[in-house]
Amino acid sequence: MAIIEAVRATIRRLHCSQRTEEAIVHWIRQFIRFHSGKHPPQMGAEEVTAFLNELAVARRTAASTQNQALCVLLFLYKWVLDLQIPRLEALERARRPEHLPSVLSRHETLTLLEHLVPPVRLIGELLYGSGLRLLEALSIRVQDVDLDRRQIMVRRGKGQHDRPALLPA
Structure with missing residues (x-):
């Protein structure tokens, strides 16, 4: 698809991550499939809504x-197609959850970690103890671990920045 290639070229020009x-x-x-293969330049606010x-x-x-879908479509029309979308008047917003998500207790977390098998357990312990994101934990190399300072150097994390993270005991 030519539109997808144009999107990929724009994303790479803006230095966005692969994810x-x-x-x-x-x-x-998903947007194109929903409208039975109709091309985005032929669609407007009604189709987006x-x-x-x-x-x-x-x-x-x-x-x-x-x-997220709204932001992607705005990106598509503004940055890739260079078209202006009129105000989305009839847009129904999804409802935010009325309850807070539950958090595992310390005991539940330890029980969960005990049921993991190596090397997945090590990754789970790193996620829990250091606050790393999944892809950050999966991309750690030996030279990124400083045992004396008890820290891990996260290379090219979110936003393509390097940052130190705690190395849990």
Whole structure:
């Protein structure tokens, strides 16, 4: 698809991460599929609103999911197609959850970690003890671990920045 290649070229020009690129391409493909293969330059605010309302009402997605899809479509029209989308008047917003997510207790967390087998257990302990993101934990190299200072150097983490993280006991 020519539109997907244009999207990928724009994303790479803006130096976005590979995961961001995958997410953007995923949502654009969902949008095109929802409208039976119709090309985005031929669609406007009505089609965008219909897709986002489908996500919120029929598929009952989370508000953050609908917001992500909205941001992707705004990116597509502004940065790739260089088109202006009029105000989305009939957009139904997905509802935010009314309850807070539950958090595992210390005992539940330790029980969960005990049931993991190596090397997945080590990764789980790193995620829990140091606050690393999954891809950060999976990309740690030996030279990134400083046992004397008890820290891990996270290379090219979120936002492509290097940062130190705690090395848990």
